[in-house]
Amino acid sequence: MELTIANFVQIVIACLLIIALMVGNAVIMVYIERKAAGFIQRRPGPYEVGPRGTIQAICDSMKLLGKQLFIPGNVDWLLYFLAPVMAFLPVLLLFLPIPFGKYLVALKVDDGILLILAFAGLGVISNILAGWASNNKYGLLGAARAVAQSVAYEIPMIMALLAVVFMAGSLNLSEIVERQGTWPWQWNIVFQPLACFIYFVSLVGETNRAPFDLPEAESELTAGFHTEYSGMGFALFFLSEYANMLLVSFVCATFFLGGYKGPILDGFWWTFIKAYAVMCLIVWLRWTFPRVRFDQLLNINWKWLLPLSILNLWVTAIVLKFIE
Amino acid sequence: MAATEREEGTERKPITKAEILPPIINLKPLNFFFDVNRAMSIWPITFGLACCAIEMMSVSMARFDIARFGAEVFRPSARQADLMMVTGTVSKKMAPALVRLYEQMPAPKYVMACGNCAISGGPFKFENQYGIVEGVDNLVPVDVYVPGCPPRPEAILEGVFAIQEKILGIRFWPRPEEIPSPLAEPKKPKAAPDKAESAKA
Numbered sequence: 001m002e003l004t005i006a007n008f009v010q011i012v013i014a015c016l017l018i019i020a021l022m023v024g025n026a027v028i029m030v031y032i033e034r035k036a037a038g039f040i041q042r043r044p045g046p047y048e049v050g051p052r053g054t055i056q057a058i059c060d061s062m063k064l065l066g067k068q069l070f071i072p073g074n075v076d077w078l079l080y081f082l083a084p085v086m087a088f089l090p091v092l093l094l095f096l097p098i099p100f101g102k103y104l105v106a107l108k109v110d111d112g113i114l115l116i117l118a119f120a121g122l123g124v125i126s127n128i129l130a131g132w133a134s135n136n137k138y139g140l141l142g143a144a145r146a147v148a149q150s151v152a153y154e155i156p157m158i159m160a161l162l163a164v165v166f167m168a169g170s171l172n173l174s175e176i177v178e179r180q181g182t183w184p185w186q187w188n189i190v191f192q193p194l195a196c197f198i199y200f201v202s203l204v205g206e207t208n209r210a211p212f213d214l215p216e217a218e219s220e221l222t223a224g225f226h227t228e229y230s231g232m233g234f235a236l237f238f239l240s241e242y243a244n245m246l247l248v249s250f251v252c253a254t255f256f257l258g259g260y261k262g263p264i265l266d267g268f269w270w271t272f273i274k275a276y277a278v279m280c281l282i283v284w285l286r287w288t289f290p291r292v293r294f295d296q297l298l299n300i301n302w303k304w305l306l307p308l309s310i311l312n313l314w315v316t317a318i319v320l321k322f323i324e
Numbered sequence: 325m326a327a328t329e330r331e332e333g334t335e336r337k338p339i340t341k342a343e344i345l346p347p348i349i350n351l352k353p354l355n356f357f358f359d360v361n362r363a364m365s366i367w368p369i370t371f372g373l374a375c376c377a378i379e380m381m382s383v384s385m386a387r388f389d390i391a392r393f394g395a396e397v398f399r400p401s402a403r404q405a406d407l408m409m410v411t412g413t414v415s416k417k418m419a420p421a422l423v424r425l426y427e428q429m430p431a432p433k434y435v436m437a438c439g440n441c442a443i444s445g446g447p448f449k450f451e452n453q454y455g456i457v458e459g460v461d462n463l464v465p466v467d468v469y470v471p472g473c474p475p476r477p478e479a480i481l482e483g484v485f486a487i488q489e490k491i492l493g494i495r496f497w498p499r500p501e502e503i504p505s506p507l508a509e510p511k512k513p514k515a516a517p518d519k520a521e522s523a524k525a
C-alpha cells in the first residue's frame with residue numbers, strides 16, 4: 001500500500017477516533033462491570049454519584065489523575081514509566097484493521113488478522129517490563145505468570161482463528177465478514193462451534209480476566225505486575241486492559257458472529273452490539289466463576305484446548321477438501 | 325563501648341518534617357473539582373486486623389453496600405489506595421507493618437480508626453497490658469474515629485461520609501436526623517379521626 005497524504009490523514013483521524021473509543025469504552029465498561037457485580041451480589045452497585053452512579057468512573061479517573069506520582073526506591077525509572085505507555089500504545093495499532101462497517105475500516109490490508117496476532121504480543125512485554133522495573137517480588141512473579149499464560153493461550157487462539165481462515169480462504173477481515181450471511185444461522189459460530197468455544201476460552205485467558213486472572217491474583221500476589229503503580233500508571237494499565245478486551249471482542253464478532261452484518265440494516269452498529277454482547281459475557285463470567293489454580297490453568301490449555309483446536313483444524317481441512 | 329552506641333558513620337539522621345511545596349496551579353474551582361472527585365471515589369485498602377474487620381466486610385456486601393458511594397474498590401496494593409480503615413486491635417507485632425502500609429500509600433490519604441480498639445485500646449486497656457498499641461493515633465495520623473465494639477456498618481458508612489465532609493467542607497447526603505423516621509411519630513389510625521369528625525358533623 002502506498003503512503004499518500006490522503007492515506008496518512010485517514011490513519012491519523014482513525015487513531016484519534018480509536019483513542020476516543022478506548023477511553024469511552026473504559027468509562028462505560030467500568031460502570032457496567034461495577035453495576036453487574038452489584039446486581040450479581042444483590043446490591044445496587046454505584047448509585048449516588050451522578051444519576052444512578054453514571055459519573056462514578058469519571059470521578060475515579062479524575063481522582064487517579066490527582067494522585068501523587070510515586071517512584072519507589074531502587075526502581076529502573078525509565079522502564080518504570082515506559083511500561084504503562086507501552087501497554088497502551090500497541091492496542092491503538094491493533095484496532096486499525098478491524099472492519100467496524102463495510103466502509104468503516106481504518107487500514108485495509110490483506111492480512112489484517114496477522115497484524116493483530118503479531119502485535120498482540122507486545123502487551124505482554126509491557127507486563128514484563130512493569131514487573132521487572134518495579135523491583136518488587138510480587139510484581140516479578142505476576143509478570144512471570146502473565147508471560148506463561150499469554151504464550152500458552154496464544155496458540156489455541158491462533159489455531160481456532162486459522163480454522164475460520166481456512167473456510168474463508170483469506171486473512172482479510174473484511175473478506176471473512178463478507179463470506180458470512182446476514183442471519184445468525186449463516187454465521188461462522190454455526191459452522192465452527194468448537195473453534196468459537198476455544199477462541200472464547202483463550203480470549204479470557206489472553207486478556208487476564210477472571211477466572212484466569214492469575215497475573216493479578218490479589219490473594220497471592222497483592223496486585224501482580226502493577227503492584228507498585230499508583231495514579232496514572234495504574235489507570236493506563238486499566239485502560240489498556242479494557243481496550244484489549246474490546247479488541248478481542250471485536251475479533252470475536254468479526255470472525256464468528258458475522259461482523260457488521262445483521263438481520264436488518266447492515267452497519268457498524270451490529271459490530272458494536274455484538275462486541276459489547278461478548279464483553280458483557282466476559283463480565284458475567286468474571287463475577288460467576290472462582291479463580292482457577294495456576295496448574296489447572298495450564299492444564300486446561302495444554303491438555304484440552306490445544307489438542308482440540310488441532311483436531312478441529314484437521315477436520316476443517318479434510319471437509320473443505322472433500323467439498324471441493 | 326556501650327551497646328546502645330552506634331558505630332561511626334551510622335548515626336540516625338534526626339527526624340525532619342517533610343517540606344511541603346505550595347501547588348504550582350492554585351485555582352479555587354480547579355481544587356474544588358479535584359476535591360469532589362477525591363471525595364466521590366475513596367478506595368480503601370484491603371486490610372483487616374480483628375473482629376471489626378467483619379463489619380468492614382459486611383459494609384461492602386448487600387444491605388449496606390458501600391459501593392453506592394463509590395468506595396467499594398478494595399485495592400490489594402497500598403499504592404492504589406486512598407483510605408486505610410484500621411479495623412480492629414493493633415498489636416505491637418502488627419504496628420510496624422501498619423506504619424509501613426501507611427507510608428506506602430500515595431499522597432492524598434486518609435485513615436479511619438474503626439472500633440474502640442483502634443481508637444484507644446478498647447477492652448484491652450488494663451494495667452500491665454503488654455501486647456496492644458492503645459490507639460492507632462500513636463502510630464499514624466487519624467482523620468476519623470468511628471466508635472463501637474464493633475461499630476455498626478451504618479457507622480462505618482457514616483465515617484466515610486465524615487471523610488468526604490473533611491475533604492470538601494460540604495456534606496452531600498442528608499444527615500440521619502434530617503430523614504423523617506417512620507418510627508418517630510407513629511401514624512394515628514386513619515379511620516378513627518374520620519369517624520370522630522363525622523360524628524361531630
Ligand code: SF4
Pocket residue numbers: 374375376377411412413438439440441442446447472473474475
Ligand atoms: S473494638 Fe471490639 S469488635 Fe472491634 S476489634 Fe476491638 S474487640 Fe473486636
